[in-house]
Amino acid sequence: MTKFYHDEDADLSVLKNKIIAVIGYGNQGRAQALNMRDSGLNVIIGNIKDSYWELAEADGFEVYPIKEAAKRADIIFFLIPDELMPQVYEKEIRSELSKGKVLNFASGYNIAFGLIKPPKNIDVVMLAPRMIGKFVRELFVKGEGYPSFIAVENDASGKAKKIVLALAKAIGSTRAGVLEVTMAQEAYMDLFSEQGSGPAIGRILMAAFQIQVDAGLPPEAVLVELYMSGELGLVFQMFAETGTSGQMGLHSQTSQYGSLSRTLTLNIDPIVEHLKKVFEEIKNGSFAEEWKKEQEAGYPKFKQLKELPKLNPLAPYEKNVIEGLRRKRSEESA
Secondary structure, eight states, rough: OEEEEEEGGGGGGGGTTTEEEEEOHHHHHHHHHHHHHHHOOEEEEESSSSSSHHHHHHHOOOEOHHHHHHHHSSSEESOOOGGGGHHHHIIIIGOOOOTTTEEEOOOOOOTTTTTOOOOOOOOOEEEESOHHHHHHHHHHTOOOOOEEEEEEEOOOOOOHHHHHHHHHTTTGGGGEEEOOOHHHHHHHHHHHIIIHHHHHOOOOOOOOHHHHTTTTHHHHHHHIIITSSSSHHHHHHHHHHHHHHHGGGGGGGGHHHHHHHHHHOOOHHHHHHHHHHHHHHHHHTHHHHHHHHHHHSSSSSHHHHTTTTGTTTTTHHHHHHHHHHHHHHHHHOO
């Protein structure tokens, strides 16, 4: 069984007198920086001069250009978008990675696919919250936690695991539980959620919508039943709290019988074959190479793909539902 690490497994004292530079003051950067400061750590910010620089200053942090922050730091949190990391690393970070430093990532992507190759004389670790930045901060303030993945890619100091566990405690994650994986494993899982299971769920919902509308059911009512009531989100929350089987008791016996019996007759073989292909393209590096070429070409295909949501046939009906439910909530709060 995989071990979960909690507060008692982490020691903040290993970070004593360390300067931690958070590179990138976006959603994750801001949340993690604030949490670490509240945990008593010495945190500075590295950023370009933009609105995030100003926000960091307003939050009371010392803010430096990225190269200067990396130079000053003992531990570097590299929290900018994956596609920007290689060029920023080469230009601003690599020259500042002297022996004994720690380079921390929140994603395994660039290490897993060889886009960044740090020197062997530093610790390379990953602390990857499985939570969006907004709730990384809000849950910490409420005294609660959220899961994270940790990894040790290179242990030059012999203390890398203790350091990354302490960092996980400082941002509030060991309150819930931390799992150790490799950076490659994190990258595979993250990309597969984005490219495999996520799109599959989305397409199934669209198909379910179309079947019912074609049968004469009212579109807005179908959307409310499918997901816009918020019930589906709460069911997924119960998946997290009780497991997929544990939540079954929350539903009527009619619901349970229908769901369980029709699960047995569902042929998912074509979907499984598609998902296997998606996973293999992730694991063998095909997707990473495709995405790299897309960036180098100036994002031509990506620009076309970003137009697709505008053609979403559900959008007009979703808008009606959103406006209708918002109006009702506004009336209740007045």
